[in-house]
Amino acid sequence: MSMDVKQQIAALTATLNEYNYQYYVLANSEISDFDFDQKLAELDRLEREHPEYLDPNSPTQKVGGDITSKFETVPHRWPMLSLGNTYNEQELKEFDARVRKAVGDNVSYVCELKFDGLSIAITYENGQMQRAVTRGDGLKGDNVTENVKTIRRVPHQVKAKGYPDSFEIRGEILMHKSAFLRLNKEREEKGEVTYANPRNFASGTIKLQDPKEVAKRPLDCFLYFLYADNRSKLFKTHWESLEAAKAWGFHVSEHSKLCHSINEVLNFIHYWDTERHNLTYDIDGIVIKVNDYALQEELGFTAKSPRWAISYKYQAERAESILKFVSYQVGRTGAVTPVANLEPVLLAGTTVKRASLHNANEIQRLDLHEGDSVYVEKGGEIIPKIMGVITEKRLSGSKAIHYPTHCPECNTELVRQEGEAVHYCPNHATCRPQIVGGMQHFIGRKMMDIQGLGKETVEALYNKGLVSKISDLYTLADRTEDLLTMERFGQKSIDNMLQGLQESCQKPFEKVLFALGIRHVGETVARKLAQHFKSIDQLAAASLEEIAAVSDIGERIAESVYVYLHTEANLEELERLKRAGLQFVVEEKEVVLAGDHLSGKTFLISGVFADHSREELTAIIESHGGRMLSSISAKLDYLVAGDKMGPAKLAKAEKLKVPIISDQELFQIINQ
Template identity: 70%
Template sequence: MSVDIQAKIEELTRELNEYNYQYYVLAQPSISDYDFDHKLKELEALEIQYPEFRDPNSPTLKVGGDITQRFNTVRHKWPMMSLGNTYNEQELKDFDGRVRKVVGDQVQYVAELKFDGLSISISYENGKLVQAVTRGDGTQGDEVTNNVKTIRSIPHQLRKGNYPPSFDIRGEIFMHKSAFLRLNKEREDNGEQTYANPRNFASGTIKLQDSGEVAKRPLDCFLYFLYCDNRNKLFHDHWHSIEEVKSWGFPVCEHSKLCNSIDEVLEFIHYWDDARHKLTYEIDGIVIKVNDFAQQEELGFTAKSPRWAISYKFKAERVETILNSISYQVGRTGAVTPVANLKPVLLAGTTVKRASLHNANEIARLDLHEHDTVFVEKGGEIIPKIIGANVEKRPEGTKAFEYPSTCPECGTPLIREEGEAVHYCPNEDGCKPQIVGKLQHFIGRKMMDIQGLGDETIETFYKLGLIRKIADIYTLIDRKDELVGIERFGQKSIDNMLNGIEQSKNKPFEKVLFALGIRHIGETVAKKLAQHFKNIEAIKNSSVDEILSVQDIGLRIADSIHAYLTNPEHWEEIEKLKSLGLQFEIEEKEIQLAGDSLSGKTFLISGVFADYSREELTELIEAHGGKMLSSISSKLNYLVAGDKMGPSKLAKAEKLQIPMISEAQLLSMINE
């Protein structure tokens, strides 16, 4: 039973991380919002019941998304977190109940339209736009300042106003429907690939490297949240901060509403569920935020979302069309994904030709037959999904689709491991999509981050026979003459690429381990393995049980890495990479604290403070050896209490007799 549960958790984790990458990086989502959220909630429920099997890199703990290789990476001063989603009104009422339990019954909400675009964070210094950064992975994103400056609605210099000397403002970049249809038609006429929806077009545009080309595409923006130091001294609530932001010259949506109850929020939702079709831009729901900033701070955050905000998503549109065929795609891990090829049909303003079917279980569940008439909907109005077949229109004598038993690329018999829904091609060293996919994975930003070498170049080099294995990438340094003359590959490009390959040899061991593309080994797992074993030989010489002893490593991960490193062909490749100068042992670094006056003590911060933000107090505590806890329990030594602390935390702290100290008392403890 536990093995099945662990396998299910690992399968959902892998699927959701891949969907996040497709949505945020490639701007090519392959699953509807509704289905993604359903899978995410299923994973959350399993992790709560079986926390021992939770992956430290679980999508329930982080914001989806990633960063492209083409822009400077910038760390957000204030993380760009995602919102929890719901599709039913009872869950909104439950959200209201949770809020009132923490902060009391005097609650106002701000209801805002949920724009279907690209999240952006824009920084201003003394009223001047100095930087614009995409959401990225929530912690850091791509700097796209020059591109954002081409958007006419975003001010480069603010008019005079009572704005702070330094602040960040968050918003959404989008494209109006009419501009999307016109530009997509131009692309189609020119034989270029069209975009699935305005959101993808806006995302693709803002990540173009030529800001002159960006300026030709009519993007727009709404801004909706302000961050600055000591914000509570300027404003008491979100509503008044947005009113003030509008007076500074920022584009703010006129359709937001201040609500005094959850019933007023529901009225707002009912109105816009119908009225959204009259807007010139796409929205896919409504965002609800607690208005009072002090109450927001009291409610706090989960690992990935604020507890003071939630989004309500509208139901998807549905149409009928004909299922022409099913094709199968092979990914870098060997996973075979079925794709439905449809008779083109207009759905939510775009023409739909394909839909993902996920796996064999989905095909069997839908009982799909050749030339079926199928119901298709766009969950979240983005990705088409087949939700069933109209059996009354099924032609007589048609056969049910059967999942292939061999790989559609190389003909190898497919395998399906116990507890998994996905079929795999085991021919990882001889199946083209897997070979190319692993090479592309290796050069990725979170892996070896090889500048000047992209996915298309990997494809070209593979076709030309220049590379077949990872080590071949590093032999290109000594094969410069073979690269000269390749179409669209000039001397400067070659020099930049070879320099990037050489520089990648300095990447630390955990990056190299992640880059190898070992199945089930994500970024966090690679880091834990590297820190525990210190070098690749120690991992190779360890038994499965010894690998299992590493925190958060499950049986499937342990089996996978043990099988990979004990494969003679894989180890031969690793030895080649070592001889070429790649790092296969960890470089230990000594961590230095500012002091140890809080060593051995645990803290929790609640409320609003006069001289420090909660983030600054957290940094001070950790810098002096203290440890932060996420909730009040018997393990807590001190509750650092500020103004407007929630009644529920106060009651629990008093019941457990937790010492409550002020900001001044904490500083005194540090100074001692």
């Protein structure tokens, strides 16, 4: 029996550690909060009953997840402990009873919305933001200061008066639902992986290494807890500190409430159980804190959580439905996504008929069969998701659902690249959704922005046989008679469309490169490739290594670009687009040199720099007459090296005896 218990504990520990890694490090939620908490509670029970098998690294002994290696690790001055939680009102009453037994009946509570986001601790010195650190493992976290500075609601400088010389304020970074839906749609249109919910999107965003990219994604932040030396001399209660933080200009939720009894707390919980669906952001519960700081100190902490606070978590909206069948959607990049088609069911105020199944792994994990009764959840998942199968209701003789081996649209055998979960149809030439989706992407607002031509028109043109590839759009001027035969397409509409196509020929190379729809090439990647290689011909002539060496590109993107530009059908299409007049060369602007100290010298920039971006250094070099090269060779005069430069590049430069200088040494050369 003891061996069975030991094995149970080991299995639960391994499972929960993996979920923690997926959630905290990869920002990927593979299990609902409720199911995770149930597994954690079961492990905690087994460990208490059999302490001889307790592992010091058990998930029950940890606060959060591991530290990502991308950022500087910073210790927390005050540990960021997690809260004990419950889904049960009786346990809340027991919490209240324990508090009153310890400190007496003169207790009030502050009730706050439990935001479903990413915890952050922000330190201010003399009113100036010094650093922002994620929760990490509770004792130390990631320094994401530059990214947090991009959040408009977080002040860089406190302008009001009365704040301590040094303090830390904690809160939650989140993304509003409307922004999540818009940005996810944009990612889908670009052929990029979408996020399951706003929390994951916010977490993924704050872990980006380029603050300029973070700034493009609208994050918000609610702040809700203050730490400072001698805090109790400034404020007697948590409620007073919240009011002060508001006065100092911090974004504090207006929905918090001071409650004087556990019944008031329960009324607050009941109210928000319904009203939370009307918020523009997600919450997954209510946090209850003892208000008086002196009582908080009296109650103290356990090893992992304060005894003076608890969170009540709402169960995610879940309903039971029947799986009718699984359909498969083919995207413009060839990605094949399975979709569960369900008996209509009311969930979180809307009727749900379809739910995402993500990929083949998810179908296998769920062990789906035809006609299965399933649980559908929509809590933090704006997109409904099947959480499990009710196997006891499975129909006798029902067949297991198997992910297709061939494209549901063109019957081409599907492929799956190593390290990816998604299957792709490689038939870009004749697979209808890929052709139509590619053209619809091409005309989009952030791509070629072709006025007078919408997605429905593109599909109608394809169905009519007037276009079968992007370059065909630029031959429509010769098909006016055919266009006039199309329904709801008069001469004025045709003229507007043709004018829009003509004007699109003036779009810069970076827009054209983005519009081509090369897999993994989004707006930012296209711009960096265009700036680096200057023309499609130079990009096509580059080696895989040279493309991967461009700032923020990497091997996966480089391979996608290289394969695209070495496929005969794509090269033929590019030639047709060139003849149509599209821009495939960066328009060189007249440069007014700031000096000629670098004239005749060649440079390559590699690594990360504290004071300048690589683009800024490039501009400085070129403004003083220097010329940039795309790779290390004997023709290179200087390698400007920053932190985290690749060892292979360094070794090659040393072998060729290329002078390696810092950015400061570059400025010394210029000033000489």
